[in-house]
Amino acid sequence: MNMILKNSPIPFYLQVAQILRDKISNGDYTVGDKIPSEEEIVNTYGIARMTARNAVTQLVSEGLVYRVHGVGAFVSRKKLRRDLNKLTGFFEDMKELGFNPTSKIIERERRLANQREQNLLGLRKNQEVFYINRIRYLDEEPIGLQSMVVPVHLVPNLDEIDLINTSFYRYLDNIDSPLEKANQKMEAVMATHISNELEISEDIPFFYFERVSFTKDEEPIELLDSYFRGDLYSYDITLYR
Amino acid sequence: MNMILKNSPIPFYLQVAQILRDKISNGDYTVGDKIPSEEEIVNTYGIARMTARNAVTQLVSEGLVYRVHGVGAFVSRKKLRRDLNKLTGFFEDMKELGFNPTSKIIERERRLANQREQNLLGLRKNQEVFYINRIRYLDEEPIGLQSMVVPVHLVPNLDEIDLINTSFYRYLDNIDSPLEKANQKMEAVMATHISNELEISEDIPFFYFERVSFTKDEEPIELLDSYFRGDLYSYDITLYR
Numbered sequence: 001m002n003m004i005l006k007n008s009p010i011p012f013y014l015q016v017a018q019i020l021r022d023k024i025s026n027g028d029y030t031v032g033d034k035i036p037s038e039e040e041i042v043n044t045y046g047i048a049r050m051t052a053r054n055a056v057t058q059l060v061s062e063g064l065v066y067r068v069h070g071v072g073a074f075v076s077r078k079k080l081r082r083d084l085n086k087l088t089g090f091f092e093d094m095k096e097l098g099f100n101p102t103s104k105i106i107e108r109e110r111r112l113a114n115q116r117e118q119n120l121l122g123l124r125k126n127q128e129v130f131y132i133n134r135i136r137y138l139d140e141e142p143i144g145l146q147s148m149v150v151p152v153h154l155v156p157n158l159d160e161i162d163l164i165n166t167s168f169y170r171y172l173d174n175i176d177s178p179l180e181k182a183n184q185k186m187e188a189v190m191a192t193h194i195s196n197e198l199e200i201s202e203d204i205p206f207f208y209f210e211r212v213s214f215t216k217d218e219e220p221i222e223l224l225d226s227y228f229r230g231d232l233y234s235y236d237i238t239l240y241r
Numbered sequence: 242m243n244m245i246l247k248n249s250p251i252p253f254y255l256q257v258a259q260i261l262r263d264k265i266s267n268g269d270y271t272v273g274d275k276i277p278s279e280e281e282i283v284n285t286y287g288i289a290r291m292t293a294r295n296a297v298t299q300l301v302s303e304g305l306v307y308r309v310h311g312v313g314a315f316v317s318r319k320k321l322r323r324d325l326n327k328l329t330g331f332f333e334d335m336k337e338l339g340f341n342p343t344s345k346i347i348e349r350e351r352r353l354a355n356q357r358e359q360n361l362l363g364l365r366k367n368q369e370v371f372y373i374n375r376i377r378y379l380d381e382e383p384i385g386l387q388s389m390v391v392p393v394h395l396v397p398n399l400d401e402i403d404l405i406n407t408s409f410y411r412y413l414d415n416i417d418s419p420l421e422k423a424n425q426k427m428e429a430v431m432a433t434h435i436s437n438e439l440e441i442s443e444d445i446p447f448f449y450f451e452r453v454s455f456t457k458d459e460e461p462i463e464l465l466d467s468y469f470r471g472d473l474y475s476y477d478i479t480l481y482r
Contacts, residue, residue, distance in 0.1 A: 114251055233429075
């Protein structure tokens with residue numbers, strides 16, 4: 001279908017959205033391409049300006065295109081689809097998708113656990129933790145920020161692990177204290193200071209995850225605060241009744 | 242702790258954030274209260290202006306407080322914490338939390354399935370669906386928008402169900418085609434047209450869920466597109482390795 005059906009029960013704007021969606025999935029427009037302007041849509045399909053605008057807004061809301069003010073609308077990068085049913089780390093995740101994950105450590109210290117860390121990791125106030133804050137990249141592009149807090153007495157050698165090119169979770173497997181499960185809280189947030197840290201637009205929302213991971217002995221071994229770009233990530237989950 | 246420890250390894254801004262966090266959890270400041278201004282924080286704790294700002298930014302990023310431009314920062318409403326491990330509907334969810342869920346139907350039609358619906362629900366192009374678009378409220382407050390698409394041949398009486406005061410999922414239990422599972426995609430998005438529909442600020446991010454629900458016979462019976470307010474919702478999930 002490449003034209004509007006005037007007597008269809010489907011509203012015009014959804015018909016136009018469907019035509020454009022097809023052109024994107026066919027590859028007529030690919031990532032970064034400018035899609036037709038509202039003006040051009042009006043002329044091509046003989047519809048009202050507002051209808052053309054609604055069609056584009058529909059695609060924006062689906063994450064298929066994004067608008068640049070005063071310039072037009074462009075095809076979005078495909079989102080990274082991650083499986084939420086499994087406990088995996090960033091490094092493993094990205095390798096599995098065939099990408100080249102890298103990191104930059106922006107903070108790293110060994111210090112006493114703060115109140116929140118004591119609560120979530122079951123620590124006393126005189127116990128120490130490693131705190132490591134990393135920017136995560138995918139082929140040069142900053143895609144998230146993760147700060148990790150690990151009790152020193154559980155992983156005393158954390159300082160010696162290569163946290164840029166290897167997986168911490170795999171390391172735990174190797175030293176025979178593999179993770180068993182994690183409790184994770186998920187939020188959708190705006191976070192100006194994270195946007196600035198990643199040097200991306202402040203208009204991009206983030207997924208925020210607070211994760212507490214446990215070993216087989218039910219010992220909390222990691223507190224992970226993650227911010228991942230909402231414009232690049234999508235999560236899949238299977239729910240059972 | 243109610244003052245800054247100058248020789249602590251914890252950065253000043255995190256110490257101040259912790260003091261304010263404690264005052265919020267103690268109830269010294271409750272929902273809607275203005276927390277001390279940056280000026281007041283500077284004077285109380287003898288720290289730099291930027292440090293005071295970072296402390297407040299920390300709490301904003303945790304969702305504990307929100308800023309009103311030129312006025313100050315206020316304690317946020319507690320987020321609704323939902324369990325992501327179970328397949329439930331909005332109505333059941335809110336009842337379980339002890340709230341009074343209501344809805345307003347803003348669109349309702351019986352029409353042919355569009356291309357996306359045909360794909361996701363396994364329909365042919367001559368098959369009909371019910372399309373119902375609802376604003377969801379919690380005690381008068383708009384908290385989300387959900388559009389539901391159900392094949393007519395699977396639930397021919399959908400027109401007669403009270404979709405405002407009852408649960409569709411319970412209805413399916415009652416007519417002996419209970420849901421078995423659902424595949425759900427989750428995104429974090431900005432969505433101006435949804436914000437406008439709900440009459441809330443365009444700066445609030447949304448969780449977007451695309452859910453396809455299946456009956457015990459593995460028949461897709463529902464396509465649900467949901468937008469829920471990121472400032473009000475938080476999701477919990479347990480992950481296994």
